[in-house]
Amino acid sequence: MDEATRTNLTNMYSTDRQLQNSAFLGLIAETDRPVTWAYEAWDELVKALTHPDNHVRAIAAQVLCNLAKSDPQKRLAKDFPALLNVTREERFVTARHTMQSLWKVGAAGGEHLAWYLNGLTTRFNECINEKNCTLIRYDISQSLRKTYDAVKSEKIREAALQLIDSETDPMYRQKYASLWKTKSRQEVP
Numbered sequence: 001m002d003e004a005t006r007t008n009l010t011n012m013y014s015t016d017r018q019l020q021n022s023a024f025l026g027l028i029a030e031t032d033r034p035v036t037w038a039y040e041a042w043d044e045l046v047k048a049l050t051h052p053d054n055h056v057r058a059i060a061a062q063v064l065c066n067l068a069k070s071d072p073q074k075r076l077a078k079d080f081p082a083l084l085n086v087t088r089e090e091r092f093v094t095a096r097h098t099m100q101s102l103w104k105v106g107a108a109g110g111e112h113l114a115w116y117l118n119g120l121t122t123r124f125n126e127c128i129n130e131k132n133c134t135l136i137r138y139d140i141s142q143s144l145r146k147t148y149d150a151v152k153s154e155k156i157r158e159a160a161l162q163l164i165d166s167e168t169d170p171m172y173r174q175k176y177a178s179l180w181k182t183k184s185r186q187e188v189p
Contacts, residue, residue, distance in 0.1 A: 001037035005030060009041055012048070012059045024059045031066035038070035046079050054091040058098065061086045065101035068108035076105065076112060084119045092132055099139045106147035106156070113151065117159050120144065124163045134172050137163075141176040 004026065011023035045067070048060035064083055068076055076083070087102070089095035106116035120140050127136045144160035160180065167173040 001040045005035075005037060005041075009044065012063075013051075013053075013056055015053075017055070020055060020059070024062070027059070027063045028066060031063055031070070034070045035067070036070075038067045039073070039075070042067070042075055042079075046082060049082050049086055054089070054094040057086055057089070058094045061094075061098040062101045065098075065104040068105040068112050071108065071112070074111055077115060080105070080115045080119060084123065087123060087136070096135075096139060099136065099143060103143040103146035103150070106143070107150035109151060113147070113153070113156075116147065117156070121159065121163065125166075134169075134175075137167065137172065138176060138179075141179050145179045 008023040008026040008030075011019050012027065014020045014023065041063075045060045045064050048056050049064075051057050051060070061083055064076075064079070083098070083102075083105075086098040087095045089098070102116060102120065106113045106120075120143065124137055124140050127133045130136060141160060141164060144156055144163075148156040148160065157180070161177075164173055164176045164180070167176060
């Protein structure tokens with residue numbers, strides 16, 4: 001790992017928000033492509049998912065999502081539940097940032113895609129009694145769409161449409177289906 005990456009990993013814990021945001025942007029830019037240092041930072045990032053500062057949790061979650069493409073050892077198999085748990089955050093903005101980055105795990109393909117699909121299906125079904133259920137479900141639908149656009153797997157499209165069809169409120173079912181530029185199968189005559 002180079003010095004700039006190590007500095008960014010250290011600065012993600014800073015209480016200086018400008019320094020912390022700069023570290024975040026640097027880490028995200030670097031992890032937009034596969035990196036060789038993923039496992040040097042992996043355990044630190046997983047531990048940061050439970051850090052007291054919600055900004056640190058959000059950064060760690062988003063960087064881990066980006067590192068899915070750099071995970072040939074499939075460590076995310078063990079750590080995906082902890083990553084998905086951040087989507088249940090009390091601080092909704094942190095949960096949402098994580099949810100909106102999860103598509104990158106699915107886009108890594110293979111087993112990563114299977115963990116992602118299982119996790120989002122569970123999350124879609126369990127959020128029914130949460131305060132922001134409809135927004136969570138929209139974000140899940142949007143995440144599935146981004147993953148589909150990256151991977152072009154019919155399995156993703158089918159999973160998304162099944163979840164959308166399970167929505168009992170026609171207004172929200174239509175809203176989620178709009179991401180797929182299709183009508184819900186329940187609405188097709």
